[in-house]
Amino acid sequence: MAFPDTQVAAEVDLYLGDTLGWVNVLDAGDVRHSVADSGGGITITRGRPNEGREPDLTQCSLVLNNAGGRYSPRNPASPYYGLLGRNTPIRVRVGDLGAAGAVALSGPAKNPSAVTTPAHASLNTSGDLDIRMWVRLVRWATGDFFELVGRYWAVGTERAWYIDVDAAGRLGLTWSPDGSAAGRISRRALVPVPSVAGGALAVRATLTLATGVVRFYTAASLAGPWVQLGADSSPAGATSVAEAPTAGIELGSFGGLAAAPAAGELYGFELRIGGTLVASPDFTLMQPGQTSLTDAQGRPWSLNSSAVVIDRGARFYGEVSSWPSRWNLAGTDQWVPVDAAGITRRLSQSTAVTSPLRRTLSSIDPAGYLPLEEGTDATRPTPATARPTTATSSQVTYGEESGRLPGSRSVAKLTATSSITTTVTPRPGSSTYSLLVFIKLAQMPAGGDQTYLRVHWSGGTVARWDFQMSGGGYRWVGYDQGGDAVSDHNFNNADNPPDDWLMMYVEWSRSGDTITWQPWVANAGDPAFSTFSWTYTGTLGHPTRVEVVGNSDLQDALLSHLAVDNERIFLSADFAAISTAYAGEKAGERIVRVCGEAGIPITFWGAPDDTAACGPQPIVPLLDALRDAAAADGGILLDARGHRGLHYRTRTSLYNQTPIPLDYTHISAPFEPTDDDDATRNDITVSRPDGASSVAVQLDGPLSVLDPPAGVGRYTTSETLNVATDDQLPDLASWLLHLGTVDEARYPRIRLNLAAKTLAADQALTRQVVLSDTGDVASIDGLPAWLPPGPARVMVQGYTETIDGYDWSIVWNAAPSSPWDVAVVDGEQRVAADGSTLGADLTSSGTSLSLASTTENGPWTTDPTDFPLDIRVGGERVTLSAISGTSSPQTATISARGVNGIQRSWPAGTAVDVWQPAVSAL
Structure with a gap:
């Protein structure tokens, strides 16, 4: 429904349980549309208020009519009685924003394929290939290969085809006639995929089997029209594509290569074989929370655990934490002012301090779990399981911090007579059980085998497992009900000694009447581990109780995080990470x-x-x-806009963006440049927790620490950043100094009235503005003469959006985007010419100039391949066609003056630099 007097197809939905689902309260006429009417209309604030690094809470304010107590949660007469409460989900949507839904392509590399469909006879290749994919990517040229889509399993002869993108952003199609890796054929576009503002683009690859010719195309969407990307790729001659009968299709990446997954959003995919459409999932039809869909051809598509459906039409997803009723004195008007927020509001109120180990282990809902992180006055351990279990202990000291396991708040200290016992929630019937414990002895064991851990089982051939240690190794013995050993094995402890923090993990699994049990042993932080696998015949049963058994070797030993579960707790590759609190993790x-x-x-x-x-x-x-x-x-970490969750924008995604192309006529007041010191930081100290520090200082230039007028004086700040090594600190300090010494005007507020004729006339541009988010870049051209020369390139830090009966506007909180334009191979940026000046006066019509350079930097380039070269003379952009001479001063030939709209005379000594000085990315 549109607001009265506007064409904004907005909706405000409350999620009122599984039966009613999302209810459009705007469509019901319950949202007050006028800002002047008791604070009506919809106001959304999102992101950062300025260049500050911490975003504010995402908030949405609106007013609901409450006649008859419709939105009073405790009013039995309300049709929504029992359905409104604290943190009721709410969303605001605006239609006609292009793709309504999308699948976020942002899973970690270890679980890459966002969407999959299983093998099917219709997918077997027996005709010409036509593969189309509609995506929005962070960037096409990443400096590395990444994967888009494939029907390509790296086993047997299951390799059919895949599409990837190379480091330069060029599409590639690879196929295998016989399904082998050795027989595959690759063809690649000769030109890169064009960069587009907003990043949404459909790409296409075709293969004609009779000739082996490959063509690549691009379009705005799967609807076309398609424009060929470069020329035909060189033919491979008559060819074929393997059927790969058991291979499915994987979107966003695939399991056949070691390349990175795509990063962005997935809207749709189409596959034609011999001209017949055999698969066509449309992800724009999906809603947040969905995990699968079936396409028009009957192919089922499933999202992996890390893929999230986002609502591209959403302006806000959040929660209503309270429903304050308001009314006038006469009782003729009742309303509820709603102040909703994203989930960071709720998360910020969760103040429980949890160790990394406990957070990880609790997430799997273990059947038995003792974190052993109690305080120093504790007399027994506290189970951390969802279902009640009991635990007791004797002769155990809790709250020990000396020598604690990284990632744990504290640990338990044992004696030779200590005991700890915990019950395990019965979970019979599983085919897998596992146990994990961390232990550190005060010294190596001196004698023979001594039991330190005992696991009791029910319903299986083995009734008890004893875990033992000795001076020479580790031993595991399984006993039946009569006390006879069913399985008894050991191995040496030389590679993984127990006098350092030891991770002991054992897994039991059943296949028929064969029980396989496998221990893994590793020291904390050591990626090398010892493991063996043994079997016995019988039934598995399930664990019921775990005991820590004191002995002389456990005197002053430390124990941490004892967990039992009815599934695999960890893969061996995770041992080193978890034991060091994930140090070194990206x-x-x-x-x-x-x-x-x-x-x-x-x-x-x-x-x-x-x-x-x-x-x-x-x-x-x-x-x-x-x-x-x-x-x-x-x-930038903030509330997600397209689903009820969180969203993270990586630092590298902020680099070198294609800006939204705006003109001065598109914007409304306020648009006022500010030259202030709000973001100035020229003396930076960066430290690492419990590590070293590094300092970066701007020693010269207009924003240096020099006293005015040579500089601006000293602006000191310090940051503590939890990076992995001290070696990262110098680059971090230099990067923060770079961000804090941007010498250009700021435009802190930029208002875009989406109903203005100049903007509304360009629907594609309007869509880009509406879909812009924190971290996106815009370029505003056509600036009037009284403003600094343009274009003004800004980065959106956040925004305030207003939708009411008379207005739909977005006010960006903006900052200069230039610090994020970093050097790339073969890019437009050039090495900065620090200290260069004009060697002589330059008149307003001069066609050559004198370049004086410092001895430290040396002369300017004279290589003809480096031209044309744009330089900055004072505030004027000048294009050079050549430079002659090998020592300072050199003579430069000018091919264009006033490229940025400024052309004037400049005196000798005026600063000269390349127009876009190269800045190394962090």
Whole structure:
């Protein structure tokens, strides 16, 4: 429904349980549409208010008519009685924004394929291939290969075809006539995929079997029209494509290569074989929360666990935490002012301090779990299981912090007579059980085998397992009800000694009447582990109780995190990571993992593995752990706009963006440049928790620490960032100094009235503006003469959006985007010419100039292949066609003056630099 007097097809939906689902309360006439009417209309605030690094809460304010107490949660007469409450889900949508739904392509590399469909006879290739995919990517040229789609399993002869993108952003089609890796054929577009503002693009690859000719195309969407990307790829001659009868199709990536997955959003896919459409999933039809769909050809498509459906038409997803009733004195008007917020509001109120180990282990809902992180006055351990279990102990000291396991708040200290017992929630019938415990002895065992851990079982051939240690190794013995050994095995402890933190993990699994049990042993932080696998014949049963048994070797030993479950707890590759609190983990992958442990949907703009390496995960509340990782990377963590969850924008996704192309006529007041020191930071110290620090200072130039007028004086700041190593600190300090010394005007507020004729006339541009989000870039051209020369390139830090009966406007909180334009191979940026000046006066009509350079930097280039070269003379952009001379001063030939609209005379000594000085990315 549109608001009265507007064409804004808005809706405001409340989620009122599974029966009613999303109810459009705007369509019911319950949303007050006028701002002047008791604060009506819809106001949404999102992102950062300025260049500050921490986004504010995403909030949405509106007013609901409450005649008859319709929106009073405790009013039995309300049709929504029992359905309204604290944190009722709410969303605001605006139709006609292009793709309504999308699948976020942002899963970690270890689980890459976002969407899959299983093998089917209709997918077997017996005709010409025509593969089409509609996506929005962070960037097409990433400097590395990434995967888009494939029917390509790297086993046997299951390799059919795939599409990837190379480091330069060029599409490639690879196919195998016989299904083998050796027989595959590849063809690649000779030109890269064009960069488009907003990033949404459909790509297509065709293969004609009779000739082997490959063609690539692009379009705005799957509807076309299609424009060929470069020339035909060289023919391979008559060819064929393997049928790969058991291989399905994987979108967003595929399991056949080691390349990275795509990063962005997936809207649709089409596959034609011999001209027949055999698959066509339309992900724009999906709603948040869906995990599968069936296409028009009957093919089922399933999302993996890390893929999230987002609502592209959404302006806000959040929760209503309270329903305050308001009325006038006469009682003739009743309303509820709604102040909804994204889930970070709720998460920020969750102050429980949880260790990384406990957070990870609790997320799997173990059948038995003792974190052993109690305080120093504790007399027994506290189980951390969803269902009640009991635990007791004797002669155990809790709250030990000296020598604690990284990732644990504290540990338990044992004696020779200690005992700890915990029950295990019965979960019979599983085919897999596992146990994990961390232990550290004060010294190596001196004698023979001594039992330190005992696991009791019910309903199986083995009734009790004893875990033992000796001076020479580890031993596991399984006994039946009569006390006879059913299985008895051991191995040497030389590679994994128990006088360092030891991870002991054992897994039992059943196949028929064969029971396989496998122990893994590793020291904390060591990726090398010892493992063996043994079997016995019988029944498995299930664990019921675990006991820690004191002995002389356990005197002063430390114990931490004892867990039992009816499934696999960890893969061996995770041992080193968990034992060190995930030290060295990429920031994006930490955010993915922690959100997964907490059950929070998370989407990305950027690749999770293309982020900074972090130090150990801190022992802090959940939201603080996420923000700690985001700060280490330098990205932006905020509420998701298209689903009820979180969204992370990586630092690298902010680099070198194609801007939204705006004109001065598109914007409304306020649009006022500000030259102030609000964001100036020219003396930066960056430290690492419990590590070193590094300092970066701007020593010269207009924003240096020099006293005015030579500089601006000293602006000192310090940051503590949880990065993995001290070696990262110098680059971090230099990068933050770069961000804090941007010498250009700021446009802190930019208003775009979406109903204005100049903007409304261009629907495609309007859509780009509406879909813009925190971190996106816009370029505003056609600036009037009284403003600094344009275009004004800005990065959206956040925005305030207003939708009411008379207005639909977005006010961006903006900052200069230039710091994020970083050097790339073969890019337009050039090495900065620090200290260069005009060697002589330059008149307003001069066609050559004198370049004086410093001895330190040396002369300017004279290589003809480096021209044309744009330089900055004072505030004028000048294009050079050549430079002659090998020593300072040199003579430069000018081919264009006033490229940026400024052309005037400049005196000798005026600063000269390349127009786009190269800045190294962090």
